Structures are given as structure tokens and as C-alpha cells.
Amino acid sequence: MNKEALIRCRKLTKVYRKGRIEVVPLKDLSLDVPQGEFLALMGPSGSGKTTLLNLIAGIDRPTSGELWIGEEEISGMSRAQLTRWRATECGYIFQLYHLVPILSAYENVELPLLLRKDLSKAERRMKIEAALDIVGLSDRGDHRPAELSGGQEQRVAIARALVGDPSLLVADEPTGDLDRESADSILSLLRDLTGEHGKTIVMVTHDAKAAAAASRTLHLEKGQLVESLEGGGK
Ligand SMILES: Nc1ncnc2c1ncn2[C@@H]1O[C@H](COP(=O)(O)OP(=O)(O)OP(=O)(O)O)[C@@H](O)[C@H]1O
Ligand SMILES: [Mg+2]
Numbered sequence: 001m002n003k004e005a006l007i008r009c010r011k012l013t014k015v016y017r018k019g020r021i022e023v024v025p026l027k028d029l030s031l032d033v034p035q036g037e038f039l040a041l042m043g044p045s046g047s048g049k050t051t052l053l054n055l056i057a058g059i060d061r062p063t064s065g066e067l068w069i070g071e072e073e074i075s076g077m078s079r080a081q082l083t084r085w086r087a088t089e090c091g092y093i094f095q096l097y098h099l100v101p102i103l104s105a106y107e108n109v110e111l112p113l114l115l116r117k118d119l120s121k122a123e124r125r126m127k128i129e130a131a132l133d134i135v136g137l138s139d140r141g142d143h144r145p146a147e148l149s150g151g152q153e154q155r156v157a158i159a160r161a162l163v164g165d166p167s168l169l170v171a172d173e174p175t176g177d178l179d180r181e182s183a184d185s186i187l188s189l190l191r192d193l194t195g196e197h198g199k200t201i202v203m204v205t206h207d208a209k210a211a212a213a214a215s216r217t218l219h220l221e222k223g224q225l226v227e228s229l230e231g232g233g234k
Contacts, residue, residue: 006167006200007033007056012065014051025051027223038194038201040211043220049204050172056202057090057170058082069168087115091161093171097153099145105156106141109163131159135189151182158189169193171203175210187213
């Protein structure tokens, strides 16, 4: 087993049952993702990309197989344990940002910290300001999502994913709703997060140019990895 890998999936299988219908979006998938890697996952619609991200992020649990993130076997955790684990260990970035419209950028970034009992208001403020600074939005903390561009909204969402200082970020088509220029600037931010800040990122994308910004690209088909190509980025 590769000790340097932050993510280790072993024969991960996910089965969904709806009445008599069984869907198997992931089948015996094994994968190592080294610490600090920017991994792109591509594949046709329905190939299991979001399912895999949700398992890696501890939002959903595998039906069988093992999933280790660092020293923790998250496949063995209960839902309550996973919720606590996520608060400090994994940030999730969505295609449509999922910001709360009535909250300011600052308050949106604060949300995951409100789940934590160990931080004072002053400690929260330091973390929120640091996260907004990393994404280049120190001067937009008071803006509501409707007062930001799409690229800026995604930056706020990235700050929210970063604010608890997790080692792992997962992103489901983070540039899917952006114009090329904003997309490229988000991709370059994600690259900096792996390089300068040592984060490990797993990003699902349908865009070959986005995948080229990653350090490695893997392809999923029918719940299995089918080939591995080096990204053009590094
Ligand atoms: N909660 C669920 N219950 C039942 N079936 C599900 C559930 N979530 C996903 N599926 C099924 O699992 C399969 C894989 O879905 P998934 O969302 O992982 O695909 P994807 O690769 O992310 O596709 P896309 O590119 O369209 O986002 C699909 O056939 C889907 O219908
Ligand atoms: Mg998906």
C-alpha cells in the first residue's frame, strides 16, 4: 500500500436500490491519490463520477470496499462521525456554488466553522479573512452572492471549502458554469492550492482544458477506471 497516498480506495463498490431496481454506479474501484496531487476525473454522464466524489468526501458511504483518507478509514465511520470528519478534513466545491443568497460572502465562508465548538469568534474571523485572502476576495466580504460575478461566487465557495483548513478538496465540475476566462482563473487558483498550499484536489470535469490544468487525469466508465493519461499541466 502506498503510504504517501492521502486517498486510498480499495475495491470500492456502491449499490443503490430503488424498489426492485438496482444501480451499481461504482464497481470494485481501486485508486491511490498522492498527497498534493491535483487529479481530474472524466467520463460520460452516469459513469459514477459524482458517486465517487461523494464517497471520498464522506457525504455517502460505500456498499463494500475500503476507503482511507490519511490515517482514517472513513468507510468504517457512521454518518455522525463522517459529519464531524468532514468539518475539518474535506471541503466540497460545487458547479453551481451553492452559496446562501441572503448571507454575505463573509457569512457564507463562516458557515462550516459554525459547526465547530472549538473556535472563538475572533479565531473564526482570522480563518475567514485568511480564506478570502487566498481566493483574492478580501475586499468583497460584505457582498451578497447576487452582487458578485460567477467567477467571484465560485471563489467564495472555494474559500468556504478551505476555511477549516482541510487537507482534501473535492470539486464537481467547478468550472462548468463559467466562461473560459473565469474558468481558467479558477483552475489556476486550484493549481496554486495544490502547489503553494499543499492541498490534495479531486476534480470532476467534462472539459478537456480543465483536465489539462490537473497533474493527472483518470477516466471512469460504468463505474470503473478505464485508462490513465498524464495531464498537460505540470
Ligand atoms: N441517490 C441515488 N439513488 C439511486 N441511483 C443513483 C443515486 N445517485 C446516483 N445514482 C445513479 O448512479 C449512476 C451514476 O451517477 P453519478 O451521479 O455518479 O454519475 P456522473 O458520472 O456524476 O454523471 P454526470 O456527468 O451526469 O454528472 C447513475 O445511473 C445514477 O442514476
Ligand atoms: Mg455528476
